[in-house]
Amino acid sequence: MLFEETILEKGEYQKFSMFRILKSFEGTNYTIIDISNAMGVSYQQTYNILQELLEDIKGFPNANLQKLDRKTFLSSKQIPITIDMYRLFLLKRSIVFQFINYIVQGANPNVEKFCQDHFISRSTLLRKNAPLKVLLEKYQIKISYNELGLIGDEKRIRFFLYCFYWLSFRGLEWPFKSTSYFDVSQQLQLEPNELNDPVVTIRTVLFWSISRIRVIHGYQISDMESFNEIFPRNLTAFNLDRSFNNVNFPNISNEQLLVESQFFLFFRLQSLIFPNSNDEISNKIYQEIKADQGTIWELTEEFITETQKHLIDGERDQQLANNIPLQANLMRIFFSYYVMKGDYFQFNDFYDQDNAIDYNNSTPYKIVSNFVNEKHEESKYRPYLIAEQKVIDEIQYLMIPYLRFFKSNEAVKVKLILESSDLVTRDVMTFLDDLSFVDIENEGDDPSDADVIVSSIADIDKIYSHKDLTDKIIVDWNLDANETEYFNLYQTLKKVFTEKTAIEKADD
Known part of the structure; x- marks a missing residue:
C-alpha cells in the first residue's frame, strides 16, 4: 500500500488499513481484539481508530448510514462501500x-x-x-x-x-x-x-x-x-x-x-500482455523487431538460448522457442527501459510484495539474474538493461509459469492419493495444476519421493507400510473441501517451496 502510505497522512492511512482488514475478515464474528492483532497496534489505539473510521462511514456521501453504530458496523458484511470508494474518499481530503x-x-x-x-x-x-x-x-x-x-x-x-x-x-x-x-x-x-x-x-x-x-x-x-x-x-x-x-x-x-x-x-x-488467445499487438511487436534483426532481437534470442540450457528436454526447448507472447513481453521489457532511459513509474511499484511468493532463490531467478548482470557489462546491451534490478524482477516473473520446465528439483512434488476417475477430485487436481511451483507426481511414482502427500484416505501407512513416510507432509483431504481448506493447502505448499529454494541457495 505504498501509494496510500505516501499520499495519506498517518491517521487517515491507519483508518484505510483498518477498513481493508475489516473487508478481508470472513463472517461477522470478530472483535476489537481481532482487529488489534491484525493491525499490530494496542487495543486502545485500535478502538480510537475504529471510532474515527465509523464517523467517516456514517458521513459517507449517498450511503444513508448516518445511524450506523459500532456493533452493526462490525457485524455487517453489507456496508455498501468498497475499498476503492473509501480510498478515493480519503484521497480527496488529502x-x-x-x-x-x-x-x-x-x-x-x-x-x-x-x-x-x-x-x-x-x-x-x-x-x-x-x-x-x-x-x-x-x-x-x-x-x-x-x-x-x-x-x-x-x-x-x-x-x-x-x-x-x-x-x-x-x-x-x-x-x-x-x-x-x-x-x-x-x-x-x-x-x-x-x-x-x-x-x-x-x-x-x-x-x-x-x-x-x-x-x-x-x-x-x-x-x-x-x-x-x-x-x-x-x-x-x-x-x-x-x-x-x-x-x-x-x-x-x-x-x-x-x-x-x-x-x-x-x-x-x-504494457506486458498475458493473452488468453492470439494477441495482434504482441505478434506485431515480435514481427517488427524480428524483421529489424537489431539489438533487442539479439538480446531476446540470447536469453532464450541461455534458458534452454537449463530445461528438462527438447520438447520444453521448443515450447519456449515458439512462444511468441513470452518473447514479445521480453522485448517490451528491453525496449521500454531503453526508450525511458531508465526506471519509470509503474503500477507494481506501489504494491506491497511482502505477502507474495518469494521466487528470488529459484532457478529462473538465478538464470535471469546471471544473464542480465553479464549482459549489462557489455556496452552494446547496457542501454536496454539500464534499470538492471527492475529488468531482472520482471523477466523472472515472466519465467515463473515455466518453473516445471527446469532441471532443478525446486518445484514442490505432490503425490495425490485420490480416486483419479472421480469428478469430485478433479477440482483439487485443477487447483494444483494451476500452481506453477507445484509438480504433480505420476500415479506410479514412489510416494517417498514426494514433498507433500495429499490423501483422501485417513491412514495411508497401512497402504504404504513398506515405505518410510515419516518425514513427509501428509494433508488429509476432504472430497468436499471448502475454501479455507484450499487456502490452507496453498499455504502449506508455499511454505515447502520457500524452504526448498532456501536450501538450494545455501547449497550454491
Whole structure:
C-alpha cells in the first residue's frame, strides 16, 4: 500500500488499513481484539481508530448510514462501500492529493494561492509533501515551488501522473474537469477491437487525457528518437493512434504532434500482455523487431538460448522457442527501459510484495539474474538493461509459469492419493495444476519421493507400510473441501517451496 502510505497522512492511512482488514475478515464474528492483532497496534489505539473510521462511514456521501453504530458496523458484511470508494474518499481530503491535482489541472497554479485556499502555511505543505518528494526523486522528478510544477523528463512525469490518477480513481469517477470521458473517447477514435477490455480502454483514455492536458499547458515530449530506432515504421506498422492531429490540437506543430503520437503509441506497446488467445499487438511487436534483426532481437534470442540450457528436454526447448507472447513481453521489457532511459513509474511499484511468493532463490531467478548482470557489462546491451534490478524482477516473473520446465528439483512434488476417475477430485487436481511451483507426481511414482502427500484416505501407512513416510507432509483431504481448506493447502505448499529454494541457495 505504498501509494496510500505516501499520499495519506498517518491517521487517515491507519483508518484505510483498518477498513481493508475489516473487508478481508470472513463472517461477522470478530472483535476489537481481532482487529488489534491484525493491525499490530494496542487495543486502545485500535478502538480510537475504529471510532474515527465509523464517523467517516456514517458521513459517507449517498450511503444513508448516518445511524450506523459500532456493533452493526462490525457485524455487517453489507456496508455498501468498497475499498476503492473509501480510498478515493480519503484521497480527496488529502492535501498531497489536492496539491498534485492542482498542479495538473489548475490554471496558472501558484503555491501561495494554494496555501491560502487550504488554510495552511508553505512549511506545512512542504512537510506533508515530504514522503512524495522522496518517491519522486527516485525517478528524477522534482516539485518546483517557485514556478509551481513538476520538473524532470516529461515522459516520466506522465507515467507518474498516470499511476497517480488511476490508483486514486480506478474508474469510479472521471478525474478531469476540462473534458468528459465521452468527449475524450470520441477524440481517440478507438476501433471496436480496441474496446474488448474495458479496463484497458479506461486506462488508455486516461493516459491520453493526461497527455492532452500536459500538451495544452505547454509540457511536451522532447523527442522519441530511441523509439524510432526500434520501430522505424512505428505509426504505419501499428496504426493505433489517430488522436494527435490538427483538429484536436490546432496550435501544435505537425512535428510535435508526430512526437506526441509516437509517445502515445509507446505507452500502448510497453504494457506486458498475458493473452488468453492470439494477441495482434504482441505478434506485431515480435514481427517488427524480428524483421529489424537489431539489438533487442539479439538480446531476446540470447536469453532464450541461455534458458534452454537449463530445461528438462527438447520438447520444453521448443515450447519456449515458439512462444511468441513470452518473447514479445521480453522485448517490451528491453525496449521500454531503453526508450525511458531508465526506471519509470509503474503500477507494481506501489504494491506491497511482502505477502507474495518469494521466487528470488529459484532457478529462473538465478538464470535471469546471471544473464542480465553479464549482459549489462557489455556496452552494446547496457542501454536496454539500464534499470538492471527492475529488468531482472520482471523477466523472472515472466519465467515463473515455466518453473516445471527446469532441471532443478525446486518445484514442490505432490503425490495425490485420490480416486483419479472421480469428478469430485478433479477440482483439487485443477487447483494444483494451476500452481506453477507445484509438480504433480505420476500415479506410479514412489510416494517417498514426494514433498507433500495429499490423501483422501485417513491412514495411508497401512497402504504404504513398506515405505518410510515419516518425514513427509501428509494433508488429509476432504472430497468436499471448502475454501479455507484450499487456502490452507496453498499455504502449506508455499511454505515447502520457500524452504526448498532456501536450501538450494545455501547449497550454491
